[in-house]
Amino acid sequence: MTFPAPLTGVVPPVCTPLTPDREVDVPSLLRLVDHLVGGGVDALFVLGSTSEVAFLTDRQRRLVVESVVGHVGGQLPVLAGAIDMATARVLDHVESVTSAGAQAVVVTAPFYTRTHPAEIARHFRLVAAGSAVPVIAYDIPMAVHTKLPADVVLELAGEGVIAGLKDSSGDLAGFREVVAGARNRSDITGFSVLTGSELIIDAALGMGADGAVPGLANVDPHGYVRLDRLCRAGDWERARAEQERLCALFGMVRVGDPARMGGGSSALGAFKAALQLRGVIDCAVTAEPQVPLSAGEVERVGKFLAAAGLL
């Protein structure tokens, strides 16, 4: 299949279900894919932060891509994260996920090392030169501790180095600068601007964004697809109501006790608990060294589902 230019709509970052001994639970993963495709999503993004990519071994990463690509059989595009510290390591992942069938790769700025904008641009140019498929830039300062500057993104878009942006920075003003630049610059065509937020998708689409990559869409794909369609129809009032329902549901990410675990353990644990409670996956375990939710915390996840009409 040809990769859409631009890619639009709802592109969930697919959770990676694990067995109790932390192996990839392929049957659960495929049920999750069916759940998402059945919910009407437009593409799938595997090996992103919500997929616990930082925790998965190379072997597990490859298994995820092969399983998902094989299962969807070209029905809809599959993007895969090629997440590592710097250029040569990222290129190894690009090779691995594309040979496993991914139709686009999602790449962050370098991390662990200190990084300058000139080095970020050089990184993307080298990765794109070594990739057989389109490269989507992944702006996630919370993880890599650098913000992709809007002017660098637009410069790389203008050169055809990157085919899109997934923006998980939380900076909607900077995001808007990319949206407007991508629309107004004659050297940029088919560039896809996607928000990684769960909470302000109506605002992002209202500005002209192409789509969204919300982690919570694992739990409620139908809701996010509905939100996307309402925005595209210009029905902003009902879009806002749907978005607010999803914002309330998102409250589940805070069920974990901050004295006992980090925000990631809480959020990913809640998504997986919700998927288990909804009968989609078998086991809610997260990868090591994340701390599991307690029974009481899982019960609170259930209340969020009930309040959102999902149980």
Place this chain on the structure above:
Amino acid sequence: MTFPAPLTGVVPPVCTPLTPDREVDVPSLLRLVDHLVGGGVDALFVLGSTSEVAFLTDRQRRLVVESVVGHVGGQLPVLAGAIDMATARVLDHVESVTSAGAQAVVVTAPFYTRTHPAEIARHFRLVAAGSAVPVIAYDIPMAVHTKLPADVVLELAGEGVIAGLKDSSGDLAGFREVVAGARNRSDITGFSVLTGSELIIDAALGMGADGAVPGLANVDPHGYVRLDRLCRAGDWERARAEQERLCALFGMVRVGDPARMGGGSSALGAFKAALQLRGVIDCAVTAEPQVPLSAGEVERVGKFLAAAGLL
């Protein structure tokens, strides 16, 4: 050989010389090892930040360990970084570097993901359980964006989970807390407290630290060994003079133009340029996407060498 408990003295984090096309330059690497061993260092640390570990592929990492371990043939201990984002990935590196002969592994807190102290402790316990060799904790907040709390370090030391600390945090007060705890607590024995600083080794050893892991020791191993020996002899005045000579030499890390490159490109570029100018390695190139020093900047590195009596 038995790994020393505690490990003491000068443990340079060995640079990884590259060929112009960014392959590991093994002959240069082995000459660098000879230069360091000839300088009197007490152990070698490969695959640390100064080794550009973030940039090397898994294949290159393995080649570095095999080459160095094979070359030193047990004359002195070789530690290897097992640097990756989270537990399962780190364990894959532990397996790789120990099967290649490393006598200890050096491991950071998780990164990319947000991390809680409880998750950091869990990470080290799991890594140690899966490692056949001692684990040294690597505190490098500049890279991983978390500080290893002194109480967590001491708790893990008391349990025998970690065998030492390499502290590159710049926080000498926190470092002192570990030094004092390791000395005073009856449940901690043979624990090695090492500073990663190039600039305050006299102070660290004066407090009771066991040794140092200075990147600049690639360039001037004799100087750092001299400094270590003066401190051990209690000759603080001459130690200070030697330390100050090395501080002046360290000024080379700032030769790179900050408008054109990041601090890492400048520092690693300077170390490698100095090694080339001293005739130790063939080529000063750094890994992608780092920005190379200009000819004028390399010339300034030469002036630092000359001022320190090294040319």
Place this chain on the structure above:
Amino acid sequence: MTFPAPLTGVVPPVCTPLTPDREVDVPSLLRLVDHLVGGGVDALFVLGSTSEVAFLTDRQRRLVVESVVGHVGGQLPVLAGAIDMATARVLDHVESVTSAGAQAVVVTAPFYTRTHPAEIARHFRLVAAGSAVPVIAYDIPMAVHTKLPADVVLELAGEGVIAGLKDSSGDLAGFREVVAGARNRSDITGFSVLTGSELIIDAALGMGADGAVPGLANVDPHGYVRLDRLCRAGDWERARAEQERLCALFGMVRVGDPARMGGGSSALGAFKAALQLRGVIDCAVTAEPQVPLSAGEVERVGKFLAAAGLL
């Protein structure tokens, strides 16, 4: 006059024109007020960050409030910042600005000192207890290095401690949480949720915010009033076009050379240069120790004005 509950619409943070020797230029200040009132704004906010409150002496601060309050003579509400490090000092400013006629005070979390959410809540309770006029919380992490948590804001709103929020955090998802909470909680009435952004006002109003406090409204009050009215009318398409025109105009804040000055010098210098070029104020000087724009940089400000149809 009774202070509106909630306060809505466009509330520019009024620049403080200075004479060449850095005294408050009262005639220019009053012309600026006329320019804003003539532009249709709904209230005025003096002694905010855009007013250079951090740079003005207590005497100058008082002169600003007295001059503006006296000039507007109750035509529209005047809010004044009571910006200082901690509770007792803030209360002194509250006394000063309210005795000079301010109808509400705008107060940040404590700064300089490290601050805990419990201390922030205590601070606002004590300030409100000591204030004869409504207190608006000012969330500006860039200045005070703490984010006002949404739950603390809603708790204080529910208790009647604060009458509104001015959010300059850039975090639209957190902002939405306050907007939704203020709408849905039965214990909160008349609470005003204002965005401090210049760039995403359409999005903020689309979510249900009450108004905006955009620094750039000094330069183009008519544009921001137009934007506000279009949003209230639900004409989102034309609102977006107007917002994008203002986003392009906002580019002026980056004219200053980052090698020579900080972002504040550049932004405030650009606003004042624009006001001088538009004939509103006599002199574009900013307070010490800010670095002035060069002639070439001022020329570029003029080009932004021309492109936006303001010259």
Place this chain on the structure above:
Amino acid sequence: MTFPAPLTGVVPPVCTPLTPDREVDVPSLLRLVDHLVGGGVDALFVLGSTSEVAFLTDRQRRLVVESVVGHVGGQLPVLAGAIDMATARVLDHVESVTSAGAQAVVVTAPFYTRTHPAEIARHFRLVAAGSAVPVIAYDIPMAVHTKLPADVVLELAGEGVIAGLKDSSGDLAGFREVVAGARNRSDITGFSVLTGSELIIDAALGMGADGAVPGLANVDPHGYVRLDRLCRAGDWERARAEQERLCALFGMVRVGDPARMGGGSSALGAFKAALQLRGVIDCAVTAEPQVPLSAGEVERVGKFLAAAGLL
């Protein structure tokens, strides 16, 4: 009296005892001064961070300086903080504290506003030009969120703009750069380099620092004076033992429950509780909005005192 050039030795940042209704408790303050002078300290620093300067009103600040200066009557130098956001406001404090008798002023980089190195240098030049007494630069990134770069400090020292540095940055390598520069540069004479740390004074003096400004010296001035004298005598072994005793005592700053209060409330609450337990001041209350220690936490402060032989 002539202000010493350089100022050397132990310069405690004097706590500000308060009455239960948060007024300056002058009799307790004067007893504290007697306690410090009796302990052998070399100068007094009022209105620093440990003095709760951020919390005191202008009237209270002035009362503190007048009371202390009047009481010591020229026996030893009194330095006073002139702590505010930017130049003009700082100059007002300089005028106030010098007219009240302070013999030097201590000034930070601007805060609240974003600040560029060029603006910091301009700030110090303007403050010095307006000050009748020597200006000491106060490097406290934890409070002002900017680090004073060593090269800016040395440039200002070389110009005679600043007479010294109080370094509370925790960055001993940067501190050493200033110490070495102040010793080696011919354009710098009589410049005083002081560490603000409680925990690494032996290391700082070993590098050639002139003295220390430890908050904990309020509680144990004799200990810090002993430490200073041992370092000056070159008795590094006994110095280390004394320093380690003081490090253990410093543990009191963590008695406060982090779920209930910030680090400042805990540390300042502990110092004041210790002073009350030692019979120096009447009341341990801290300024609003700091959270008070519980009875159990105060009891733990007592245990720290007992363990250090101070009860």
